[in-house]
Amino acid sequence: MYRSHVLICGGTGCTSSGSQKVRERLAEELKAKGLENEIKIVQTGCFGLCALGPVMIVYPEGTFYSRVTENDIPEIVEEHLLKGRIVTRLEYKEGAEITEPGKNVSLNDTNFYKSQLRVALRNCGVINPENIDEYIARDGYMALGKVLTEMKPEDVIQVLLDSGLRGRGGAGFPTGMKWKFARAYDNDQKYVCCNADEGDPGAFMDRSVLEGDPHVVLEAMTIAGYTIGASQGYIYVRAEYPIAVKRLQIAIKQAREYGLLGDNILGTGFKFDIDLRLGAGAFVCGEETALMTSIEGNRGEPRPRPPFPAEKGLFQKPSILNNVETWANIPQIILKGADWFASMGTEKSKGTKVFALGGKITHTGLVEIPMGTPLRKVIEEIGGGIPNGKKFKAAQTGGPSGGCIPAEHFDVPIDYDNLIAIGSMMGSGGLIVMDEDNCMVDIAKFFLQFTVDESCGKCTPCRIGTKRLLEMLEKITKGQGTLEDLDKMEELCYYIKANALCGLGQTAPNPVLSTLRYFRDEYIAHVVDKRCPAGVCKHLLKFVVNKEKCIGCGLCMRNCPANAITRTDYIAPGHKLASVEIDPEKCVKCGVCMGNCKFKAISKQ
Amino acid sequence: MKTLAELQAIRDRMKDNVTMRSGSGSIRAVVGMATCGIAAGARPVLSALVEEVSKLDLGEKVSVTQTGCIGLCRYEPIVEVYEADKEKVTYVKMTAEKARRVAEEHLKNGRIVTEYTIGAEEK
Numbered sequence: 264m265y266r267s268h269v270l271i272c273g274g275t276g277c278t279s280s281g282s283q284k285v286r287e288r289l290a291e292e293l294k295a296k297g298l299e300n301e302i303k304i305v306q307t308g309c310f311g312l313c314a315l316g317p318v319m320i321v322y323p324e325g326t327f328y329s330r331v332t333e334n335d336i337p338e339i340v341e342e343h344l345l346k347g348r349i350v351t352r353l354e355y356k357e358g359a360e361i362t363e364p365g366k367n368v369s370l371n372d373t374n375f376y377k378s379q380l381r382v383a384l385r386n387c388g389v390i391n392p393e394n395i396d397e398y399i400a401r402d403g404y405m406a407l408g409k410v411l412t413e414m415k416p417e418d419v420i421q422v423l424l425d426s427g428l429r430g431r432g433g434a435g436f437p438t439g440m441k442w443k444f445a446r447a448y449d450n451d452q453k454y455v456c457c458n459a460d461e462g463d464p465g466a467f468m469d470r471s472v473l474e475g476d477p478h479v480v481l482e483a484m485t486i487a488g489y490t491i492g493a494s495q496g497y498i499y500v501r502a503e504y505p506i507a508v509k510r511l512q513i514a515i516k517q518a519r520e521y522g523l524l525g526d527n528i529l530g531t532g533f534k535f536d537i538d539l540r541l542g543a544g545a546f547v548c549g550e551e552t553a554l555m556t557s558i559e560g561n562r563g564e565p566r567p568r569p570p571f572p573a574e575k576g577l578f579q580k581p582s583i584l585n586n587v588e589t590w591a592n593i594p595q596i597i598l599k600g601a602d603w604f605a606s607m608g609t610e611k612s613k614g615t616k617v618f619a620l621g622g623k624i625t626h627t628g629l630v631e632i633p634m635g636t637p638l639r640k641v642i643e644e645i646g647g648g649i650p651n652g653k654k655f656k657a658a659q660t661g662g663p664s665g666g667c668i669p670a671e672h673f674d675v676p677i678d679y680d681n682l683i684a685i686g687s688m689m690g691s692g693g694l695i696v697m698d699e700d701n702c703m704v705d706i707a708k709f710f711l712q713f714t715v716d717e718s719c720g721k722c723t724p725c726r727i728g729t730k731r732l733l734e735m736l737e738k739i740t741k742g743q744g745t746l747e748d749l750d751k752m753e754e755l756c757y758y759i760k761a762n763a764l765c766g767l768g769q770t771a772p773n774p775v776l777s778t779l780r781y782f783r784d785e786y787i788a789h790v791v792d793k794r795c796p797a798g799v800c801k802h803l804l805k806f807v808v809n810k811e812k813c814i815g816c817g818l819c820m821r822n823c824p825a826n827a828i829t830r831t832d833y834i835a836p837g838h839k840l841a842s843v844e845i846d847p848e849k850c851v852k853c854g855v856c857m858g859n860c861k862f863k864a865i866s867k868q
Numbered sequence: 869m870k871t872l873a874e875l876q877a878i879r880d881r882m883k884d885n886v887t888m889r890s891g892s893g894s895i896r897a898v899v900g901m902a903t904c905g906i907a908a909g910a911r912p913v914l915s916a917l918v919e920e921v922s923k924l925d926l927g928e929k930v931s932v933t934q935t936g937c938i939g940l941c942r943y944e945p946i947v948e949v950y951e952a953d954k955e956k957v958t959y960v961k962m963t964a965e966k967a968r969r970v971a972e973e974h975l976k977n978g979r980i981v982t983e984y985t986i987g988a989e990e991k
Contacts, residue, residue, distance in 0.1 A: 266918040266932055268888055301915065322888045323931035347901045347934030389889050399875060400882030408872040521870050530871045 265303040268322045273306040274474050275506055276313035285317050288333045292340040302344055308475015310388035312375060313628040327370050329355040374644055375626055382615045383591035384631045387475030392510050395517040398478040404523055406594035410486050411531045419490040425601035427613035432458055432586030433690045435679040441583055444573035445491040448581040453493035455484050456584040459500035462546040463662030465621040466693030469587035471629050473507035477514035481537055483590035488535040496537040499554050503544055511539055546717035550765045551584045564721045565765035588617055608634030612678035620646050622695040635676040653698035661690025663710040664770035666777025686777045702799035703782040704789055708736040710774040725768030728759040740800040742793040749786055798867050801852040805868045806845050812864035815840025819856035825849050884927040895930045900946040902937035908944035916964035920971035930975050958986040
């Protein structure tokens with residue numbers, strides 16, 4: 264029995280900021296102090312506050328330490344673990360009221376955590392994902408037990424339908440309906456698939472669930488196998504997620520040892536097994552038919568629907584495919600009931616949603632909020648606002664398939680239908696925040712560049728259409744666009760949406776359409792005034808020297824990589840040396856001169 | 869292969885292990901673990917309390933933590949028991965044996981072991 268547990272995040276974020284070294288040092292220090300039998304070190308999944316990693320939490324007090332380095336460990340061991348005095352300088356307490364100095368701050372009182380509601384992430388940062396017993400201790404596999412011993416497949420479908428759960432991968436299709444269709448088709452073999460091919464730039468919700476709570480996916484997939492009548496499941500996971508892959512392999516092995524996967528699950532005679540398939544990093548493989556084609560061993564290309572996978576999916580057999588976060592909700596819904604789940608969220612979007620916060624936001628990281636939470640709350644309160652006192656301009660949801668939400672919709676409650684109504688989409692949960700320094704034309708260009716690279720090339724509208732769109736955007740950012748181009752772009756967008764074969768192409772124009780809708784004035788500034796208001800598009804920038812301010816020190820001249828700066832004949836009143844000037848023909852617009860000038864004599868226009 | 873009953877047994881056995889991580893219980897037993905406390909033998913007291921709380925299945929109700937110097941070094945090892953809306957109880961000159969009795973009588977059954985308290989010691 265341990266008197267204290269020290270939980271250290273072992274997710275990808277904290278691992279890259281050095282949590283493994285912290286963990287090793289802690290083990291050494293505990294041993295040196297003879298505490299190794301009193302204090303347990305637990306490696307967990309993501310706590311969510313990735314920007315402040317490596318993070319650590321000490322129980323039973325529940326003290327949350329952020330930005331812990333190896334060198335902080337001796338102090339934490341000596342002061343906190345040995346003597347019980349909290350190391351306040353490392354404690355994270357933003358937003359929490361400090362009632363008495365030195366007293367522990369509860370994590371749930373901090374701004375970052377107090378508005379969160381953790382369902383899909385309930386075990387992330389709480390259990391050791393490599394230990395099946397800890398998952399079981401938190402009611403793990405109890406939902407499977409309940410389904411196999413007390414429920415008929417129809418009952419499971421009814422519970423899911425009543426709960427209102429919709430797919431968390433982006434499109435928001437009701438999960439219960441999907442399962443109902445797959446169950447209705449008779450076949451000797453059916454398949455259950457998990458979509459863990461998370462490819463949106465800036466999204467890492469699924470990775471965190473797999474790293475922090477892999478068993479929940481296995482349990483939910485087994486429940487699905489029983490419900491639709493399948494005996495085999497596949498998890499299609501990106502090879503770029505090595506920690507997630509490793510933990511899934513461990514979890515599958517443990518589940519097989521416990522008889523929770525295999526021939527006679529929990530002694531009920533039900534048979535189900537799960538295997539991993541690693542994706543090679545093609546974005547299109549997140550599309551359901553392309554994913555299944557890839558599992559079959561073919562090149563990952565989509566095919567027309569219908570027939571839908573529920574009828575002819577993997578290996579032409581009835582199949583279901585759900586996203587990682589969708590799976591993570593299911594065991595809880597079975598155990599706590601449809602009413603519990605339906606009590607959270609809005610009328611048509613039930614439950615919670617996990618978002619990966621990124622871009623211009625203080626707390627880059629992972630949050631789970633009830634559906635219907637206003638965007639303002641997510642960004643200003645939970646996310647800690649926009650750094651450096653900058654102004655919010657827009658937030659991009661749904662990655663390259665979604666659109667931007669401008670400041671005028673800052674108070675919109677986030678759910679599937681509201682986001683569609685304002686021209687964006689829920690997507691898988693990436694939320695990229697942009698401030699006044701971001702150029703919206705450049706953002707649209709960035710996402711189009713991504714879809715052009717990732718288009719599989721099977722259908723013409725996507726292969727050629729997105730390329731033409733990108734060319735027009737490039738023309739505009741170079742100051743060569745015309746007003747006619749804007750209309751042509753819009754027309755092409757609608758054409759691609761209507762004619763592309765799969766979701767990738769059908770949604771690819773969304774970033775262009777939504778930036779055109781809300782930030783047309785920025786496009787016009789690029790086209791008519793040949794000016795980039797945010798100062799991002801290099802071709803439209805000009806660096807100029809204010810000759811009255813320039814003292815002629817020559818620092819910029821020495822640092823210019825293009826030798827574009829030369830001395831003039833003009834000496835400003837009060838200065839001893841002649842000022843400099845920039846040759847716009849030679850200038851590569853790197854901005855080094857402006858960053859180096861101590862006299863603020865250089866500006867961009 | 870495990871049956872559902874075996875699975876439930878694992879859950880019950882492991883539950884104490886993770887309940888600690890859901891935050892503090894309603895009763896806090898705090899052991900003074902500054903230099904004076906450790907020198908006077910606070911470590912076995914702490915271990916005994918932790919073991920006993922687990923054995924008596926009080927994990928959800930009681931959390932055992934440490935603190936620094938309370939300022940009454942001559943009375944160490946000291947254990948203070950905090951419970952919401954009740955007056956703090958201070959046990960002094962504790963041993964592992966006394967700690968086990970406190971766990972059984974006070975933490976479990978709610979009867980203060982008066983003879984170990986600071987009030988009894990000062991008489």
